[in-house]
Amino acid sequence: MAAIYQAAYRRAALFCRSHSTYVRKMRYLSKLKEDDSLCRQAQTSGTFYLFHNLSPFLQKVGKKYLIPQLSAAEMKRILEKFKETEQWIEKSVLIGCSDERVPHFALDLGALERSVIEAELKGSFTDLRKAFFVVDEKDSSLLASAQALLRWHDSHQYCSKTGQPTQKNVAGSKRVCHASGITYYPQMSPVVIILVSDGSRCLLARQPSFPQGMYTALSGFCDVGEAVEEAARREVAEEVGLEVESLWYSASQHWPFPSSCLMIACHALVRAQQLKISMNSLELEEARWFGLEEIMEGLKREPKSAKQNNGSFLPWFPPKQAIAHQLISEWVKQQTSQPAQVQ
Ligand SMILES: NC(=O)C1=CN([C@@H]2O[C@H](COP(=O)(O)OP(=O)(O)OC[C@H]3O[C@@H](n4cnc5c(N)ncnc54)[C@H](OP(=O)(O)O)[C@@H]3O)[C@@H](O)[C@H]2O)C=CC1
Ligand SMILES: [Mg+2]
Incomplete structure (x- = not known):
């Protein structure tokens, strides 16, 4: 023993x-x-x-x-x-x-x-x-x-096939319907978020429900069966009528609003010949190009200080907890980093 x-x-x-x-x-x-x-x-x-x-x-x-x-x-x-x-x-x-x-x-x-x-x-x-x-x-x-x-x-709480109550395991990592034997696992909805750039400007948009003055990168839920690349290209085409030429992954984040999304953040470059935005006004209130200086000022601006005397709002961007903030900051870094000196 x-x-x-x-x-x-x-x-x-x-x-x-x-x-x-x-x-x-x-x-x-x-x-x-x-x-x-x-x-x-x-x-x-x-x-x-x-x-x-x-x-x-x-x-x-x-x-x-x-x-x-x-x-x-x-x-x-x-x-x-x-x-x-x-x-x-x-x-x-x-x-x-x-x-x-x-x-x-x-x-x-x-x-x-x-x-x-x-x-x-x-x-x-x-x-x-x-x-x-x-x-x-x-x-x-x-x-x-x-x-x-x-x-x-x-x-x-209930099985969607039998209508019987489901039971959680002790840790809460799944629920089981003992009548049908179906195991349910917690779900997240995959969402692509894309910062579109034309090389020297980036594209940000507003939905009517956003707080006044706030602009962010384009986003959208992935359709069933879609790869991240396909969802990103589709969302950019649907929302602003542009075609993505190249796309690269940045990072991901779990986002709880309105309920459990897996945000998959990418940078995208669009074809230089077609930079005219054709906005989908069913989803967006405004979409436009921003230059580097305007982005840098917007990153420093607090929502409270965005309101001007005439009642209009200067642009500001999501706070650092949101992955959109990270995409915008990365874009600024790409724009401001000096190319390596050739000796
Ligand atoms: N963390 C961050 O930095 C950011 C996070 N986000 C998040 O990204 C998410 C998606 O943004 P959004 O651009 O509005 O998305 P979409 O462009 O896909 O449009 C939203 C619409 O999609 C439909 N929808 C809602 N839930 C789902 C779902 N689970 N699967 C498929 N379609 C759905 C709804 O349409 P209908 O009502 O017609 O059914 C909804 O109005 C939001 O949760 C938002 O909070 C967005 C930007 C920045
Ligand atoms: Mg969207």
């Missing part, structure tokens, strides 16, 4: 030495998703991020907004206050873990009285459209993915 124990210990020690913190974390999370009893046990030592009808719980400390993590013991205390049992914890979903492999869960307490929880925990449940932009950047993506997962569970 001791020999078996020692062998297991040696294997575990070897695993720890031979894998990076990142690999160990990812392997641990993957195990929690697969093993219900391990995950149930992890809930007793994990930390919890709270939501109320999909609004995350924030605390304001000085000028900063923080997202507190509650221990399992604190969760128990809150639930006892409402005369609720710890079974509530089963509703939580796994959203990650620390470097030390303390698992993190998200839990929506929407059925409990909001003001009582807020008073008890000294903070407030804040709409994600505000919370996303006021917390630290690493926290905003955590909030976005936690909310996306909670939202998905909330709207996939």
Whole structure:
């Protein structure tokens, strides 16, 4: 028996030495998703991020907004206050873990009285459209993915084939209909976002629903069966009537508004012979070319300072949390980087 124990210990020690913190974390999370009893046990030592009808719980400390993590013991205390049992914890979903492999869960307490929880925990449940932009950047993506997962569970309570209730696994990485045997996995909608350039200018557009003065890169949902390249070319053709000549990938981002999109960001160059925009006015209110100087000024402008005395608005661009901001900043870098000097 001791020999078996020692062998297991040696294997575990070897695993720890031979894998990076990142690999160990990812392997641990993957195990929690697969093993219900391990995950149930992890809930007793994990930390919890709270939501109320999909609004995350924030605390304001000085000028900063923080997202507190509650221990399992604190969760128990809150639930006892409402005369609720710890079974509530089963509703939580796994959203990650620390470097030390303390698992993190998200839990929506929407059925409990909001003001009582807020008073008890000294903070407030804040709409994600505000919370996303006021917390630290690493926290905003955590909030976005936690909310996306909670939202998905909330709207996939029943099997679309049998109409029977579906059941989540403990981690919340899937739901199963036991009547049909169908397993449902959380979904994201792929969206292409394209910064079109003609080499010296870039093209930005506005939808009527945008805040006044805000312009961003063209975007659109991928159709079923489409490759990213095809979706990007189609969206540019549909929205501004231009043909993409070359396209290159920049980065991607999970975007929670209005619900779980995978934003796939690309730069595109259009044919120099056809630079005349033919805007699709069903989707866009305005689309136009911007020169480098106007872009650099717009990047510095705060939405608050965009309004002019005559009531019109100077252009401003999405904040740094949005991948559109990254595309625009990259374009500025491409334009301003000096070609290497030939000796
Ligand atoms: N992070 C960032 O930097 C940015 C993010 N975005 C995001 O990109 C997304 C797409 O932008 P947008 O340009 O409006 O998209 P589209 O140009 O594809 O047009 C939007 C229309 O597509 C339809 N639609 C809605 N949801 C879906 C879906 N899941 N699959 C297929 N079609 C759908 C709706 O039409 P109908 O109502 O007729 O059914 C909607 O009005 C938005 O969620 C937006 O928030 C956009 C720009 C910047
Ligand atoms: Mg669009």
